[in-house]
Amino acid sequence: MRIRTAVPIAAVAAIAALALSGCVDNSSPTSGSTPSSAAVKKDDTLAGQLPQKIKDSGKLVVGMDDTYPPNEFKDDNGQPVGWEVELTNAIAQKLGLKADFAIAKFDNIIPSITGGKDDIGMSSFTDTTEREQQVDFVNYYSAGILWASAKGKSIDPDNACGLKVAVQSTTYEDTDEVPAKSKKCTDAGKPAIQALRYDNQDDATNAVILGKADALSADSPVTLYAISKSSGKLQEAGKTFDQAPYGIPLQKNSKLTPVIQKTVQALIDDGTYKKILDKWGVADGAATTAEVNAASKG
Incomplete structure (x- = not known):
C-alpha cells in the first residue's frame, strides 16, 4: 500500500x-x-x-x-x-x-x-x-499486496526465505511487509529475504523480467497492471493479501x-x-x- x-x-x-x-x-x-x-x-x-x-x-x-x-x-x-x-x-x-x-x-x-x-x-x-x-x-x-514472478517460476510469498524481492522504495512493501517476512525467516534460522529497492515501480518490475530479482511485491492494482504490460513475462505469485x-x-x-x-x-x-x-x-x-x-x- x-x-x-x-x-x-x-x-x-x-x-x-x-x-x-x-x-x-x-x-x-x-x-x-x-x-x-x-x-x-x-x-x-x-x-x-x-x-x-x-x-x-x-x-x-x-x-x-x-x-x-x-x-x-x-x-x-x-x-x-x-x-x-x-x-x-x-x-x-x-x-x-x-x-x-x-x-x-x-x-x-x-x-x-x-x-x-x-x-x-x-x-x-x-x-x-x-x-x-x-x-x-x-x-x-x-x-492489497500482490507478488509477481517470472512466467513459469513458482514463488510462494509466505515461503520466500533467501529470495531477492524487488520493491519500490519507501512503499509499505519496502518498509513493513518484506522486512516482516524476512524477520520471520531469520528468527527461524533461515536466510533473510533480500529486498532490492528501486526508486520507481517500472525498475522494480524490470528487475524481475531481467532475472535480477526472483519476485516483486506491490499494491495489487500495480502488480496486475505490470503483469498485463509484461508481454507474458510475468505472472501472479500467490493471491492478494492484507487488503x-x-x-x-x-x-x-x-x-x-x-x-x-x-x-x-x-x-x-x-x-x-x-x-x-x-x-x-x-x-x-x-x-x-x-x-x-x-x-x-x-
Whole structure:
C-alpha cells in the first residue's frame, strides 16, 4: 500500500529507463481513446452543496504524485493519466468543476491539504488510523499486496526465505511487509529475504523480467497492471493479501467531505466508476459504498 516516508524520482526518469530497457510499456491501456469519465454530467444538487469558495473558483485542486502506474502516472506529453486520474475528472465533472492537478511529492500532499492549498488528494493513499488524525478520508477502493514472478517460476510469498524481492522504495512493501517476512525467516534460522529497492515501480518490475530479482511485491492494482504490460513475462505469485482501503484525503471536518462522499457514491451507482476500473483492469478492488474513515471503523 502507498504508505511512504520519501518520494521516488520523477516519472521522466522512469520513462527514460523504459526506453533503455524495452521491458515494460506502461502506456495507457487504450491510448488515444475517450476517457471513461468523458460522458459524466453535472449533478446540480451535488454541485449546490459545494463550499462557496470552490463554487466561485470553478475548480477542484487535487494533490497528486503521478509516479504510480496504473493509478496515476505521466503520459508521453507529461500529462497525468491513470484510473485515479479518470476517477478524479469524473468527480470534478459531476460537480461542474475542472480538476486542477497539483503535482507534488507524495509526502507534501497531506500538508498541502491541512494547510488549505489543496482541496483534496488523489494518490493511492492508504487510509490508516494514524493518517485519520490529520485528515478525513473518503474511501473508494480496496487494495492489497500482490507478488509477481517470472512466467513459469513458482514463488510462494509466505515461503520466500533467501529470495531477492524487488520493491519500490519507501512503499509499505519496502518498509513493513518484506522486512516482516524476512524477520520471520531469520528468527527461524533461515536466510533473510533480500529486498532490492528501486526508486520507481517500472525498475522494480524490470528487475524481475531481467532475472535480477526472483519476485516483486506491490499494491495489487500495480502488480496486475505490470503483469498485463509484461508481454507474458510475468505472472501472479500467490493471491492478494492484507487488503486495506484507499481514501481521498480532505481537511478534518471539512464541509467538502460529505459532498465528495456523495459524489463518489453517485459515480458508483451510475456505473461510471465501474467503467473506469474495467478499462484499466483493476476492478477486483472495486468498492460498492463510499465510506468515510473506514480504517477507524475496523
